[in-house]
Amino acid sequence: MERHVDMKEISDGRKYRSSDMAKLGCNDCEGCSECCRNTGTSIVLDPWDIYMLTTHLECSFESLLQQQYLELNVIEGMILPNIKVEDHGAGCHFLKENGRCGIHAFRPGFCRLFPLGRLYEEQSFTYFLQTQECKKERRTKVKISKWLDIPDLARYERFVAEWHYFLKNFQKNYRNMSDEALRKWNLFLLQTFFAKPYEKEDFYQQFAERMETGRKEIRKYGRLV
Numbered sequence: 001m002e003r004h005v006d007m008k009e010i011s012d013g014r015k016y017r018s019s020d021m022a023k024l025g026c027n028d029c030e031g032c033s034e035c036c037r038n039t040g041t042s043i044v045l046d047p048w049d050i051y052m053l054t055t056h057l058e059c060s061f062e063s064l065l066q067q068q069y070l071e072l073n074v075i076e077g078m079i080l081p082n083i084k085v086e087d088h089g090a091g092c093h094f095l096k097e098n099g100r101c102g103i104h105a106f107r108p109g110f111c112r113l114f115p116l117g118r119l120y121e122e123q124s125f126t127y128f129l130q131t132q133e134c135k136k137e138r139r140t141k142v143k144i145s146k147w148l149d150i151p152d153l154a155r156y157e158r159f160v161a162e163w164h165y166f167l168k169n170f171q172k173n174y175r176n177m178s179d180e181a182l183r184k185w186n187l188f189l190l191q192t193f194f195a196k197p198y199e200k201e202d203f204y205q206q207f208a209e210r211m212e213t214g215r216k217e218i219r220k221y222g223r224l225v
């Protein structure tokens with residue numbers, strides 16, 4: 001989800017790469033699970049997240065929705081999935097009673113990122129440190145790649161940028177689309193990138209194939225104004 005904020009107010013003003021160190025270490029969160037509660041609909045999921053969840057839990061996207069782990073919300077004309085977080089502090093449905101994440105090894109990209117954010121510029125992105133978000137004081141320096149703990153990080157980062165700009169391209173035009181075109185586009189988006197099952201093998205290859213169709217469709221639906 002894109003936010004329009006003054007970077008000076010929310011960060012230390014630095015742009016980080018994954019090879020940089022940043023003050024992230026919070027002693028394994030030590031009893032705090034604030035990030036998994038009271039976050040509303042902000043943990044928006046991308047195709048990599050759905051690939052990780054469905055292949056590790058061996059279930060479908062639809063069943064995650066039915067079981068209330070995920071929900072759908074509209075963001076600037078697009079229907080996208082997010083982690084369902086209950087109100088009044090009950091939190092994410094993956095959160096265990098001991099305050100730990102029940103899917104830590106394959107948790108979504110946003111959960112891995114926090115308290116980092118992404119700053120998108122020129123078809124790519126850098127990381128920034130949100131200085132007022134983590135409740136822990138005296139955080140230690142950790143290399144960002146270690147913090148994220150994502151295999152094949154260079155490919156993942158290319159995917160993140162590609163997905164972001166793909167959606168952004170659509171968002172530039174959606175206000176001109178007819179209701180019918182918008183409905184069809186959203187059905188296509190959900191079906192192609194989220195509901196259609198992913199094989200366990202190479203996610204990036206499967207994503208590239210789906211993107212080929214996606215780019216054709218975005219032009220088609222863009223014309224249905």
Ligand code: SF4
Pocket residue numbers: 035036037043083092093094095096100101102103104107108111
């Ligand atoms: S998926 Fe895990 S880390 Fe993310 S909000 Fe839920 S419990 Fe927290």
Ligand code: SF4
Pocket residue numbers: 026028029030032033034035036114115133134135136
């Ligand atoms: S606020 Fe900080 S310590 Fe608490 S769960 Fe989030 S990252 Fe961990």
